[in-house]
Amino acid sequence: xxxxxxxxxxxxxxxxxxxxxxxxxxxxxxxxxxxxxxxxxxxxxxxxxxxxxxxxxxxxxxxxxxxxxxxxxxxxxxxxxxxxxxxxxxxxxxxxxxxxxxxxxxxxxxxxxxxxxxxxxxxxxxxxxxxxxxxxxxxxxxxxxxxxxxxxxxxxxxxxxxxxxxxxxxxxxxxxxxxxxxxxxxxxxxxxxxxxxxxxxxxxxxxxxxx
Numbered sequence: 001x002x003x004x005x006x007x008x009x010x011x012x013x014x015x016x017x018x019x020x021x022x023x024x025x026x027x028x029x030x031x032x033x034x035x036x037x038x039x040x041x042x043x044x045x046x047x048x049x050x051x052x053x054x055x056x057x058x059x060x061x062x063x064x065x066x067x068x069x070x071x072x073x074x075x076x077x078x079x080x081x082x083x084x085x086x087x088x089x090x091x092x093x094x095x096x097x098x099x100x101x102x103x104x105x106x107x108x109x110x111x112x113x114x115x116x117x118x119x120x121x122x123x124x125x126x127x128x129x130x131x132x133x134x135x136x137x138x139x140x141x142x143x144x145x146x147x148x149x150x151x152x153x154x155x156x157x158x159x160x161x162x163x164x165x166x167x168x169x170x171x172x173x174x175x176x177x178x179x180x181x182x183x184x185x186x187x188x189x190x191x192x193x194x195x196x197x198x199x200x201x202x203x204x205x206x207x208x209x210x211x
Contacts, residue, residue, distance in 0.1 A: 035047055039115035039117075040176060048061075051090065060122070061202065061205065067097075075109060077108050082098050084097075085097065086098065086199040098198060099198040099199065101198065102193070103193075108183035109201070112181065113179055114179070114180055123198055123200060124164070124198070125162060126159075130157060131157050132157065133188045134188050135156045135185070135187070137154060138150070138151045140180065140181045142179045143171075143178035144173055144174055145172050145173065156196045157190070
């Protein structure tokens, strides 16, 4: 029986997870102070070093509804939601929901405006503990030079919450502005009937100099 809030229809390289749930019991921490800046041609961002406790002191901002606090708002696809948050609460502790993807399910952000230096992102995910569990992450990039797609397969077999590797968003624009969508799909080949959970999708605007 599924113990999930709701189920909605709203319509390669392998990257291994590098951070495990080793901080269980630690007090939740999230950034309360942020800095703001305006990416040329894109909305103003409020950023903070949300992942500093993981040794990543870069500034990040969440994609719209990247913590799934308002369920499907800003997302399309066929997916569910779980009343379980990633355990470090890098976003407010009042955000208690995550995306749940059963085998064959998918979810995709709305189009996001990104600038020249906003070229990577990370997210949290929970593996099932079953072999063959895979989470495919697809980025569709639209710029003045065309439309491009990148795809990364994350091994979601180990059980528990993890922080993803840093995934790149290549810059194909000559005018320094492009739009992207980030999609997540459960492309498991194994026997698991459990969902892969995804939470707190964060974009890093500071990898490249420029802002």
